[in-house]
Amino acid sequence: MKVHSLHLYPVKSLAGIQVSHFEMDDFGPKNDRRWMIIDEDRNFVTQRSLPQLARVKTDLSESLVSISIPGEGDFTLQHTNQELRVLVWRDWVLAYSGEAAASLALSRFCGKELRFVYMPNSSFRRVDAERVSEYRRVGFADGFPFLITNTASLEELNGRLEEPVEMRRFRPNIVVEGAAAWHEDRWQKLKVGGQSFAIVKPCSRCVLTTVNPDTGSKDPGLQPLRALSGFRRTPEGVIFGQNAIHEFPGIIHVGDSVTVIESE
Known part of the structure; x- marks a missing residue:
């Protein structure tokens, strides 16, 4: 497996930026x-x-x-x-x-x-203590510093849709390729390049996934959320992708190897 793409979101809920690499600081991806x-x-x-x-x-x-x-x-x-x-x-x-x-x-x-x-450096917003016992911080992301998704899962989902959607709908930070569809459900610890990540919570999806990132309009059929609801509904919600925290500051690049260290 390897890193397919990397994404930053300098302003919460505005368009993101695809990058070749990013640095990680105490908040997560720097400037995210x-x-x-x-x-x-x-x-x-x-x-x-x-x-x-x-x-x-x-x-x-x-x-x-x-x-x-x-x-x-x-x-x-x-x-x-x-x-x-x-x-x-x-x-x-x-x-x-x-x-x-x-x-x-x-x-x-x-x-x-x-x-x-x-959010200045002097502000401290804690990552969900029910999921992460360490006293870790996060910026204005919904709850965790990183969202990791899998290209094969998107391909499998698109096979269920009349109109395929891009990964941009799901606003990941790290997109992984080379894994089987939905294999990310079992990941617990990853190594990306030389950096370690702990998977801490499946990502429950909302109506934001129905927004076309080019037109800024919602899909009238509420796709892809409606399709996901039919086969990805769990006690955690309708799931696509995994939330994660990083172990140390560092840099990761597109093309870096991705290794599962622990899985269910």
């Missing part, structure tokens, strides 16, 4: 989901309620994040020193408010008041 969008109640906003966010492109140069908003132009995200508490799922997290220009442009694009916020 350190930015997020909130509404006027300081609650996080995603493509679940605003699917058009998929059309907002992101770019990353060093640690500077830039975005391109249709009809509004390009902006480099910069944070102010204004601190505020923001809500992501059940966690109230310390964040810095983003500068106004990009937030105002996104608000116009989406037709509601929105704001970009940034």
Whole structure:
């Protein structure tokens, strides 16, 4: 097995970036989901309620994040020193408010008041303690630093769909090729290149997977979520992919070997 592709998401729920390698720091993939969008109640906003966010492109140069908003132009995200508490799922997290220009442009694009916020190094959001006993942190990702998926599982799923979908629908960080379909369900520990990962939770999927990443519109038939619901429903939810944490900081590359160290 080997790494098929790697992906970063500088802003939670905006378009991702496919990269040849990425560095891992204490948060997970460096610069991954350190930015997020909130509404006027300081609650996080995603493509679940605003699917058009998929059309907002992101770019990353060093640690500077830039975005391109249709009809509004390009902006480099910069944070102010204004601190505020923001809500992501059940966690109230310390964040810095983003500068106004990009937030105002996104608000116009989406037709509601929105704001970009940034998670500084001084903020600590803990990975789910029920799944990970170590005191580990995560950025604004839903719950864990990494999502790992398998190309063969997508191929098997696409065989059940009238219209095939791309892996982008599932927003992974690490895509593995060379494994049998759904073999990832049994993984417990992996080595990717020289880096070790613990698989900590199957990834339950939601309506976000029904958003076309090119058009920013939801599939009227709710595919591929409806198809997955027919054969991938478990006590953990409708599953595609595995959440993971890394053991040490380091770098991984496309093409790195992937070895299962422990499995069920």
